[in-house]
Amino acid sequence: MTVLTSAPRRIAPAHTTERRRVRGWFTRAPLLPAMVFTIVVTQIPFLLTLWYSFQDYNLNYPNRPKNFPTLANYKAVFADPTFRAAALNTLMFTAGPVILSLVLGTGIAVLLNRHVFGRGFLRTLIISPFLVMSTAAALVWKFTILDTTFGVLNYFLKPFGVHDVNWIGVHSQLTIITFLTWQWTPFMVLIVLAGLQSQGDDILEAARADGAGAWRIFRSLTLPHLRPYIELGILLGSIYIVQAFDAIFIITQGGPATDTTNLPYYIYETAFQAYDIGRASAMSVVVVVATILVATVALRTISSMFSEEGMLGR
Amino acid sequence: MTQMTLPRGTTARRKTARSLADRQTKPATRLGLGLLTWVIVLVFFFPVFWMVLTGFKTEQTANTTTPHFIFHPTFSEFASVWSGTPGTAGLRGFLEHSVLISVGSTLIVMLLALPAAYALSLRPVRKWRDVLFFFISTKMLPVVGAIIPLFIIARDLNLLDTQRLLVILYTAMNLPIAVWMLRSFLLEVPVSIIEAARVDGAKLHQQLRSIIIPLISPGLAAACLICFIFAWNEFFLAVNLTTSNGATVPIYLVGFVQPEGQFLAHLSAAATVACLPVLIAGWAAQDKLVRGLSMGAVK
Numbered sequence: 001m002t003v004l005t006s007a008p009r010r011i012a013p014a015h016t017t018e019r020r021r022v023r024g025w026f027t028r029a030p031l032l033p034a035m036v037f038t039i040v041v042t043q044i045p046f047l048l049t050l051w052y053s054f055q056d057y058n059l060n061y062p063n064r065p066k067n068f069p070t071l072a073n074y075k076a077v078f079a080d081p082t083f084r085a086a087a088l089n090t091l092m093f094t095a096g097p098v099i100l101s102l103v104l105g106t107g108i109a110v111l112l113n114r115h116v117f118g119r120g121f122l123r124t125l126i127i128s129p130f131l132v133m134s135t136a137a138a139l140v141w142k143f144t145i146l147d148t149t150f151g152v153l154n155y156f157l158k159p160f161g162v163h164d165v166n167w168i169g170v171h172s173q174l175t176i177i178t179f180l181t182w183q184w185t186p187f188m189v190l191i192v193l194a195g196l197q198s199q200g201d202d203i204l205e206a207a208r209a210d211g212a213g214a215w216r217i218f219r220s221l222t223l224p225h226l227r228p229y230i231e232l233g234i235l236l237g238s239i240y241i242v243q244a245f246d247a248i249f250i251i252t253q254g255g256p257a258t259d260t261t262n263l264p265y266y267i268y269e270t271a272f273q274a275y276d277i278g279r280a281s282a283m284s285v286v287v288v289v290a291t292i293l294v295a296t297v298a299l300r301t302i303s304s305m306f307s308e309e310g311m312l313g314r
Numbered sequence: 315m316t317q318m319t320l321p322r323g324t325t326a327r328r329k330t331a332r333s334l335a336d337r338q339t340k341p342a343t344r345l346g347l348g349l350l351t352w353v354i355v356l357v358f359f360f361p362v363f364w365m366v367l368t369g370f371k372t373e374q375t376a377n378t379t380t381p382h383f384i385f386h387p388t389f390s391e392f393a394s395v396w397s398g399t400p401g402t403a404g405l406r407g408f409l410e411h412s413v414l415i416s417v418g419s420t421l422i423v424m425l426l427a428l429p430a431a432y433a434l435s436l437r438p439v440r441k442w443r444d445v446l447f448f449f450i451s452t453k454m455l456p457v458v459g460a461i462i463p464l465f466i467i468a469r470d471l472n473l474l475d476t477q478r479l480l481v482i483l484y485t486a487m488n489l490p491i492a493v494w495m496l497r498s499f500l501l502e503v504p505v506s507i508i509e510a511a512r513v514d515g516a517k518l519h520q521q522l523r524s525i526i527i528p529l530i531s532p533g534l535a536a537a538c539l540i541c542f543i544f545a546w547n548e549f550f551l552a553v554n555l556t557t558s559n560g561a562t563v564p565i566y567l568v569g570f571v572q573p574e575g576q577f578l579a580h581l582s583a584a585a586t587v588a589c590l591p592v593l594i595a596g597w598a599a600q601d602k603l604v605r606g607l608s609m610g611a612v613k
Contacts, residue, residue, distance in 0.1 A: 024440070027433060027438075029429075030429030031434065033429070034427060034429070034449075035430070035445070037426060038448075038489055041483065046459055046460055049463055052462060107354075114347065116347075117348060122355045124600065125358070128593060129361065130596075131589070133564060133589050133592065134549065135547075136567055136584075136585035137362075137585075139571070139581055140581070144376075144581075150378070152364060155380065186358070191608060194604050194612045229612065239453065242456065246549045249549075250568065264456065264457075264550070267458045267461075268458065268461075271461065272554060277466075284458055284459040284460075284461075287456055291456055295451060
């Protein structure tokens, strides 16, 4: 590393790297506002959550010493049976609706992909549950459909010998799973329908000419073709449904007891009803870490979906 | 690029293939499957139908153990929802907040997302893939993980219960979706057209204005509608960070959780008004809906 040998070499590249750097910033410039905004609004709060989680921080006692850093919150969270129950509920309220809505959605998509009278109209109707504001839908379900006395569901079930069932009080978990499935089935219908319509007809025709039955064609040709679409449906459905809050907040308030308390609702209760910022933050950190683990796998799946050419867009 | 999400957009060739398949099924089976489709779809739509129907009832016809399907429709509950009843505020103020917040955040999202999508597609930065996945990863982190600091920061900045706060947060919430979606539309712009314009000496802003934006305008419109839908329906942030001055329509609806007296028709009318803008937006954007929801992955 002598000055003599490196100096002449440096001049020429320095000129081009300088230019390249300017051009680099020029191409990067349109990206920066969005990047900076996203980092500031979405990443900094998570760092603060991490910081709060190591403090004795309760909004009811603002003058109490915060004892930073302390592991008390994490100890409390892992010893808390409600937290474990909420984690299990979260799993149930995610896996249940994702699987059910996917099965129902695939079935409806297959039916809608045929020549059906009024197909466009039916398609418009089926996406409505997904569009409707979830708070509005939850209220309508709670008071006009599932209500023991005034609910229209018990009226419909009366001829079948089912009388005055208190759906929300007695079958609270089933209620939440049903509601979320109802809400998310249209989403799966749309994704699977897109998959069905991207399937080439030549192969299907050939299979038909070879005398393959409808079920056989579906199982050995259509289903493999739908696989990436179904994976995407599971992935995106899980991302959104795992955060389910509106329906629980309105229909059951997490009850009876903690039967329908999922993690978002439990963190909400801890932070905004008990004002225990430290413990709620510790729970959030646990949830975020768990999500990162799941999301890493998920991102890898998406990434492979985008790199396999011609499968799903570009 | 003829792959369409719309059933209506089927090609002629496909149509013949379908009818061939249909001809092979027995007429009775075909009719049965058609009926089944209608029944299932109507069951799914029923809660929405019931909400709208109950909104046109009086409280007397709504609060019965034997539901009324045929009745004399009235707008009286819509009127009282709009202006408010003695003791409760009307929906009008909340609707105004919702419109301002949803439209405002959607506009800012587009202003930020369009240049970003450009830098990730037509003239990609190095490591554009990492940047894209950074955006999508922010959608995967649960909002509960951020709500406590957001509450405390907003309190310290005197932003609690303001419309500005929700505009900022909804912008962040929708930005990744818009970037992914717009990028997938920009990639469909033929490079040759842009090259030709560049050769003709068109500057970047001219290319944008006269070629790129007109070509992607359907996609831009769909992205706007989807961001609007998400902002309009958002509840978690609104309920934790606003009470009145910045409160949106969902917050108005939550007032019904602990109801008094007869309220079913009133609730249904309010819910109908709350859902109407998004139902219309969603129906208008339905052929692009799946693309927005899958962030451009499915066309």
